[in-house]
Amino acid sequence: MSIAELKSLLGSGRISEDEDIIKTYSDDWTGRYRGSARAVISPQSTDEVAEILNWCSTNRVGVVPQGGNTGMVGGSTPLNGELIISLRKMKNVNFSDTNDNQIVAEAGATLLEIQNLALERSMIYGVDFAARDSATIGGTIATNAGGLNVLRYGTTRRQIISVEAVTGTGEIIGNLNGLDKDNTGYHLPSLLCGSEGTLAIVTRAKLRLRPKPKENVSILFGLDTIQDAVNLTEACVSTSTEIIACELFFQKGVDLVREAYDLQPLWNNKNSIYLLCEFAGDLGVLDRLNENVLGEMLRTHDSILVATSDRERQRLWQYRELHTLAISNKGIPLKLDVTIPLGNLTHFLDSIATICGNINPLSIPYVFGHSADGNMHLNILQSEPNVAEMEEEILKFVVSLDGSISAEHGIGRAKAPYLHLQRNEEEIRLFREMKKAFDPKGILNPDVIFPTSR
Numbered sequence: 401m402s403i404a405e406l407k408s409l410l411g412s413g414r415i416s417e418d419e420d421i422i423k424t425y426s427d428d429w430t431g432r433y434r435g436s437a438r439a440v441i442s443p444q445s446t447d448e449v450a451e452i453l454n455w456c457s458t459n460r461v462g463v464v465p466q467g468g469n470t471g472m473v474g475g476s477t478p479l480n481g482e483l484i485i486s487l488r489k490m491k492n493v494n495f496s497d498t499n500d501n502q503i504v505a506e507a508g509a510t511l512l513e514i515q516n517l518a519l520e521r522s523m524i525y526g527v528d529f530a531a532r533d534s535a536t537i538g539g540t541i542a543t544n545a546g547g548l549n550v551l552r553y554g555t556t557r558r559q560i561i562s563v564e565a566v567t568g569t570g571e572i573i574g575n576l577n578g579l580d581k582d583n584t585g586y587h588l589p590s591l592l593c594g595s596e597g598t599l600a601i602v603t604r605a606k607l608r609l610r611p612k613p614k615e616n617v618s619i620l621f622g623l624d625t626i627q628d629a630v631n632l633t634e635a636c637v638s639t640s641t642e643i644i645a646c647e648l649f650f651q652k653g654v655d656l657v658r659e660a661y662d663l664q665p666l667w668n669n670k671n672s673i674y675l676l677c678e679f680a681g682d683l684g685v686l687d688r689l690n691e692n693v694l695g696e697m698l699r700t701h702d703s704i705l706v707a708t709s710d711r712e713r714q715r716l717w718q719y720r721e722l723h724t725l726a727i728s729n730k731g732i733p734l735k736l737d738v739t740i741p742l743g744n745l746t747h748f749l750d751s752i753a754t755i756c757g758n759i760n761p762l763s764i765p766y767v768f769g770h771s772a773d774g775n776m777h778l779n780i781l782q783s784e785p786n787v788a789e790m791e792e793e794i795l796k797f798v799v800s801l802d803g804s805i806s807a808e809h810g811i812g813r814a815k816a817p818y819l820h821l822q823r824n825e826e827e828i829r830l831f832r833e834m835k836k837a838f839d840p841k842g843i844l845n846p847d848v849i850f851p852t853s854r
């Protein structure tokens with residue numbers, strides 16, 4: 401491969417072969433994947449992406465599309481010396497000319513940039529999570545990112561109205577017509593959402609905005625049992641139309657966050673389980689909560705903190721949002737991101753410590769997650785040298801409980817060996833055929849989603 405040819409096609413300034421720069425793109429956020437790449441290419445338009453992919457396809461050069469590189473499953477790491485195509489320089493965001501409730505975003509715009517623009521019109525973007533200042537719209541589409549507000553607004557798939565992308569042969573596909581109703585054959589936004597850069601590189605998208613709630617209230621409950629937390633989650637979802645998020649976490653995680661960030665204890669009496677609920681709506685959210693069946697609990701429950709100001713709400717949220725960082729400060733964990741049907745969540749969570757302990761008594765599991773979706777993040781420190789055994793055991797357990805082995809992070813490289821636990825042979829064969837149609841030379845993210853040895 402002669403990078404010089406690509407350089408002359410694109411002009412100067414788009415390709416970096418500087419090892420120090422490459423390094424900042426080739427290791428993943430979790431620290432688990434350390435890759436190597438010949439170069440980082442930073443296109444600045446859809447046409448440039450098309451030109452690059454056309455050249456790579458002709459020359460059979462593998463590429464790894466990359467946004468903010470905050471993914472959790474090694475999908476944006478070049479493990480076989482592929483070229484990294486970073487979309488970070490394509491970051492224009494504008495309101496749509498044809499619909500006040502839509503934004504047109506280039507793939508490299510971050511979630512935070514989209515959220516900030518939306519606020520200018522008192523609107524919000526439905527997807528939000530702790531990596532908002534780095535995760536890009538292209539990456540969130542590629543992973544069908546979920547996050548904190550799925551309960552109210554759905555995953556990224558529900559936010560994308562139209563998408564533009566470039567296939568593995570350099571063809572530009574899709575449109576930005578912004579039409580909710582457009583049943584003209586297969587729905588490209590749905591198909592590309594969650595495709596993890598294996599079918600096409602997303603270059604632009606038209607996104608749905610929602611009215612900004614007038615008031616938010618965060619309520620942190622301290623609880624004694626997991627079943628209490630599940631019951632309360634179900635009560636919140638079934639009695640309040642204003643519930644927006646329900647986050648479950650444990651004392652062990654809170655202790656770690658407090659130690660890492662020097663935070664005050666939440667209250668004196670220790671509860672082992674925390675449920676952080678966010679409600680949002682018109683003015684008077686708290687009054688309405690007091691009037692519904694949660695009111696009794698708000699008045700009588702011992703361990704409860706209610707926050708209505710932005711400052712107080714952020715204070716409560718940091719105990720939840722800092723979990724990922726606090727755990728990573730301690731080491732490189734085995735990361736699992738699973739969905740469990742709510743009815744099986746207690747059994748699942750009760751069993752995790754035993755499963756991990758039986759395989760490696762030194763392992764330290766931390767669990768937290770989005771309880772209304774049954775989406776739990778498991779971060780297991782000190783799982784070596786039994787990482788693969790532990791991973792397989794837990795994922796098989798998840799499947800036995802009718803759960804999903806990947807809730808919102810995707811399959812990437814990390815979960816590819818386990819795809820067969822969830823998808824049957826015929827499904828995987830059809831997936832491969834679809835990939836072939838979009839990317840006949842197999843240059844796009846070659847080892848992602850599909851197990852290489854199967």
Ligand SMILES: Cc1cc2nc3c(=O)[nH]c(=O)nc-3n(C[C@H](O)[C@H](O)[C@H](O)COP(=O)(O)OP(=O)(O)OC[C@H]3O[C@@H](n4cnc5c(N)ncnc54)[C@H](O)[C@@H]3O)c2cc1C
Pocket residue numbers: 429464465466467468469470471472474475476487507528529530531534535536537538539540541542543544545546547548596597598600601602603724725808809812845848
């Ligand atoms: C602190 C923290 C909290 C997080 N919380 C959540 C959470 O609550 N919910 C959640 O869903 N995720 C969460 N994540 C994971 C991560 O932020 C998401 O997966 C996010 O969608 C990745 O976006 P990115 O731009 O960083 O993509 P990258 O990491 O760069 O890439 C992710 C995948 O998408 C592909 N890709 C990237 N850009 C494109 C493109 N333009 N076209 C085609 N393919 C592309 C890559 O090849 C790779 O396979 C969290 C991460 C961190 C660090």
